[in-house]
Amino acid sequence: MVQCIEAPVSDLSAIDAVAACNPKRFIQQLDLNLLNRRFAQASPQEILAWCTTQIPTGLVQTTSFSFLAISHMLYEELDQPVPVVFLDTLHLFPETLETARKAQVRYQLDLHTYSAVGASSRESFAARYGENLWETDIDRFYELTKVESLQRALSDLNAVAWITGRRRDQSESRKDLPIFERDDQGRLKINPLAHWTRKDIWAYIFKHDVLYNPLHDQGYTSIGDQPLTTRTSADEDERAGRWRGTEKTECGIHL
Structure with missing residues (x-):
């Protein structure tokens, strides 16, 4: 024993x-230092396999339905489905919602969708919290649509650990991203793609015919809320199209 x-x-x-x-x-x-050293050269699949084995309960994945690489690894390669949390801010692109629908059908995801309290559409959100809240108080907007929604989801699912799709090459602010860290509630936060590049992601997608958001084919390299996301040029960081013209680099759930 x-x-x-x-x-x-x-x-x-x-x-x-x-x-x-x-x-x-x-x-x-x-010991996260020890764990990060152990998996420094490991593949995302090896990292995820360890997590699903060692954390058989209380492990969840979060996704924005931009790339489906992690879900594909969990549900098809490893056959280790875990609950998937999707934060529907009610201001997403139609293509994102359609990708979510297709992913749930294709992978039979154990999908849990969360939105701001008391809102089920853009109209009801505006009626409850104010018109164009992202323009008047962007931090409040994300507190309602992302931060509180995520904490509610993790609490409802009794999560002790959660998986993200963040990578070091996405932006300057993520260049030192560890594979394993803790959030401010003490949960384990796992970034299995931390050392992958954008090129690695696309190579995996093409090799395994992985579902992805079609907005990537239209010049969107990072996809968030429709009013706050623009296309990027070839010489820009992947996340340059998010919150363009502001100093904001994160929505709040990773701060």
């Missing part, structure tokens, strides 16, 4: 052994 360890683990075998404990305690005890 494996006994729980009450302090941060200090060797690789202990990391694996302590996984038999309560998932929340397991997450609290992980």
